[in-house]
Amino acid sequence: MSILVGKNTRLLVQGITGREGSFHALQMKEYGTNVVAGVTPGKGGEWVHGIPVFDTVKEAVNATDANTSIIYVPARFAADAIMEAADANITLIICITEGVPVLDMIKVQSFLSQKESRLIGPNCPGLITPGEAKVGIMPAHIHKPGGVGLVSRSGTLTYEVVQALTNKGIGQSTAVGIGGDPIIGSTFIDMLRLFESDPLTDQVVLIGEIGGTDEQKAARFIAEHMTKPVTAFIAGRTAPAGKRMGHAGAIIEGGEGTAAEKVKAFEAVRVKVATQPDEVADIVAQQMQ
Amino acid sequence: MKLHEYQSKRIFAEYGVPIPSGDVATTPADAREIAKQMGGPVVIKSQVLVGGRGKAGGIKVAKDPTEAERLADQILGMNIKGLIVDKVLIDEAANIKEEIYLGMVIDRVLQKPVLIASSEGGVEIEEVAKTNPEAIIRLPINPSWGLLDYQARDLAFELGLRRTFINQFVRIVQGLYKAFVNIDANLAEINPLAVTDQDRLVAVDGKIVLDDNALFRHPDLAELRDAQEESPSEREARLAGLSYVKLDGEIGCMVNGAGLAMATMDIVKHYGGEPANFLDIGGGAKSDKVAAALRIILSDPKVKSVLFNIFGGITRCDEVARGILEALEEVKTEAPMVARLVGTNEEEGRQILAEANFPSASSLGEAAQKAVELARGT
Numbered sequence: 001m002s003i004l005v006g007k008n009t010r011l012l013v014q015g016i017t018g019r020e021g022s023f024h025a026l027q028m029k030e031y032g033t034n035v036v037a038g039v040t041p042g043k044g045g046e047w048v049h050g051i052p053v054f055d056t057v058k059e060a061v062n063a064t065d066a067n068t069s070i071i072y073v074p075a076r077f078a079a080d081a082i083m084e085a086a087d088a089n090i091t092l093i094i095c096i097t098e099g100v101p102v103l104d105m106i107k108v109q110s111f112l113s114q115k116e117s118r119l120i121g122p123n124c125p126g127l128i129t130p131g132e133a134k135v136g137i138m139p140a141h142i143h144k145p146g147g148v149g150l151v152s153r154s155g156t157l158t159y160e161v162v163q164a165l166t167n168k169g170i171g172q173s174t175a176v177g178i179g180g181d182p183i184i185g186s187t188f189i190d191m192l193r194l195f196e197s198d199p200l201t202d203q204v205v206l207i208g209e210i211g212g213t214d215e216q217k218a219a220r221f222i223a224e225h226m227t228k229p230v231t232a233f234i235a236g237r238t239a240p241a242g243k244r245m246g247h248a249g250a251i252i253e254g255g256e257g258t259a260a261e262k263v264k265a266f267e268a269v270r271v272k273v274a275t276q277p278d279e280v281a282d283i284v285a286q287q288m289q
Numbered sequence: 290m291k292l293h294e295y296q297s298k299r300i301f302a303e304y305g306v307p308i309p310s311g312d313v314a315t316t317p318a319d320a321r322e323i324a325k326q327m328g329g330p331v332v333i334k335s336q337v338l339v340g341g342r343g344k345a346g347g348i349k350v351a352k353d354p355t356e357a358e359r360l361a362d363q364i365l366g367m368n369i370k371g372l373i374v375d376k377v378l379i380d381e382a383a384n385i386k387e388e389i390y391l392g393m394v395i396d397r398v399l400q401k402p403v404l405i406a407s408s409e410g411g412v413e414i415e416e417v418a419k420t421n422p423e424a425i426i427r428l429p430i431n432p433s434w435g436l437l438d439y440q441a442r443d444l445a446f447e448l449g450l451r452r453t454f455i456n457q458f459v460r461i462v463q464g465l466y467k468a469f470v471n472i473d474a475n476l477a478e479i480n481p482l483a484v485t486d487q488d489r490l491v492a493v494d495g496k497i498v499l500d501d502n503a504l505f506r507h508p509d510l511a512e513l514r515d516a517q518e519e520s521p522s523e524r525e526a527r528l529a530g531l532s533y534v535k536l537d538g539e540i541g542c543m544v545n546g547a548g549l550a551m552a553t554m555d556i557v558k559h560y561g562g563e564p565a566n567f568l569d570i571g572g573g574a575k576s577d578k579v580a581a582a583l584r585i586i587l588s589d590p591k592v593k594s595v596l597f598n599i600f601g602g603i604t605r606c607d608e609v610a611r612g613i614l615e616a617l618e619e620v621k622t623e624a625p626m627v628a629r630l631v632g633t634n635e636e637e638g639r640q641i642l643a644e645a646n647f648p649s650a651s652s653l654g655e656a657a658q659k660a661v662e663l664a665r666g667t
Binding site: 076099103104107109137138154156157158163180183210233235245246248254275277 | 395397398400401402415418431432433470473475500501502503505506532534536544545546547548549550551552554555556557558559564567569572600601602603631632633652653654
């Protein structure tokens with residue numbers, strides 16, 4: 001496998017009987033992901049698209065050996081769902097849900113620091129290892145197996161870049177959306193570290209945006225620890241200060257978190273920064289030679 | 290969601306933070322009456338959701354009820370940074386000897402609430418951060434056990450507070466922290482916490498920003514939303530479930546996804562145009578949402594052309610194409626438009642637009658260039 005998800009993934013879907021959960025469970029299953037179970041409290045014993053539903057994550061894990069969970073529950077229940085999965089020793093938890101309160105996420109992160117589980121998201125599209133497993137909501141058909149790892153704070157913008165790569169015949173090892181919230185489970189650095197040690201990844205694309213300082217930290221990490229080439233794109237060069245641009249985390253506060261300072265941080269460590277999404281594919285192609 | 294000063298201070302008071310006695314007036318006569326009840330000098334403070342009220346002349350001291358009435362008359366109706374003052378807070382005036390800054394925020398890096406304090410209160414903390422960063426103390430708080438009394442005491446000593454104030458100070462800081470957590474705030478600020486000549490600590494000014502994502506837990510607070518906080522178009526967008534931010538340019542943008550919407554604005558700028566807005570229609574949008582979005586974009590008289598950029602995933606391009614045409618039936622406009630639809634059902638989507646003679650573009654770059662040309666009328 002590439003990173004995090006692949007042929008060994010045994011996926012559990014939390015919120016499988018909901019509209020979103022049921023729709024995407026089928027999409028993921030049709031892509032070839034090994035979807036072994038679903039959980040909706042109170043609906044244990046039912047079946048959704050041939051997938052058995054359980055009342056609790058523990059029961060589902062005991063019965064099916066699920067090792068990965070994807071969460072589609074409404075925002076007010078999301079923190080609880082993440083902690084339930086972690087308590088049942090799920091090793092990788094992906095929370096798609098948007099709109100989770102910040103203080104809930106602070107509690108979750110404090111809880112997870114005592115556990116072995118890794119969280120991706122919330123407010124993210126999930127991740128895909130093309131040809132092996134899709135654990136998310138991205139359109140699968142634009143992807144193609146290959147050697148470029150992607151990590152991004154955004155959804156459709158990532159699809160845009162993936163399609164530009166695929167159109168040039170360049171495939172992807174794994175594409176990960178880490179989410180657009182201010183408090184998220186996995187950061188750019190967590191993913192860069194995995195891509196650096198993954199033998200199937202040759203180079204990495206990082207898609208950032210305004211808000212916070214995660215990109216600046218990633219730039220330092222790249223300079224100190226990465227041997228593989230990285231190409232960056234930063235959205236929000238024209239975003240005004242003090243306004244939230246859709247994502248809860250996409251806001252320039254107290255003059256901090258501008259696109260300009262992020263671009264500068266990458267350029268200072270010789271990471272090429274594309275000015276348009278399409279251009280990412282051009283730079284990646286050049287670096288392959 | 291931002292709260293007014295008077296709303297913020299009332300919440301702090303519920304958590305045991307001393308605030309000046311005072312009340313809100315919407316007319317000069319009310320202001321006079323409130324000042325009369327106070328029986329001493331009062332401060333007349335405009336209640337608008339913007340910083341720099343003092344510099345703009347929106348905060349004045351009155352020595353008696355007659356002056357309070359006259360000053361309230363001046364301040365009510367005043368335009369402060371585009372916002373019209375329709376309420377003033379009449380607070381008893383305090384003789385301030387020292388000013389302290391106290392604020393609770395979320396630290397994205399530490400992933401914890403952080404208490405920020407400074408002995409240089411009374412000015413914006415961003416100013417202190419620039420001019421005298423050593424004067425700012427940051428105390429990360431473990432969410433599992435909260436703020437501990439000894440931490441608050443340490444802070445009092447670090448701020449150089451006299452011993453007589455320590456217990457008062459601990460109660461105030463604990464009140465601030467509990468308020469922050471209980472109401473799901475993103476920011477809760479007391480600035481200044483004044484040391485008065487009567488040896489009291491009083492929260493003279495306060496500010497709260499609530500976490501919009503947690504408002505479902507606080508229906509009572511959600512009702513405090515001031516229509517002034519957002520423009521009418523931003524309000525309509527919020528109610529329609531759209532994410533919209535008005536900007537100053539002339540090219541309206543309708544995009545699915547926040548990151549792509551920002552990238553679309555950037556590319557408009559790259560080709561020499563100015564984006565009129567940020568607008569994310571979200572995933573799976575159908576014609577009613579597209580129509581609402583188009584109405585909002587066109588309600589801005591500066592908009593000269595509209596760019597649609599849709600990357601179909603869950604959202605289907607044919608549905609968006611139909612949505613655009615249906616929206617145009619309803620929203621009559623002369624503004625030229627261009628659409629770029631890719632992804633799920635893009636062929637069908639383009640076909641639908643082509644049959645209606647609606648211009649499309651195959652790449653984002655081409656669409657942006659076209660939108661810029663259309664706006665210039667070339």
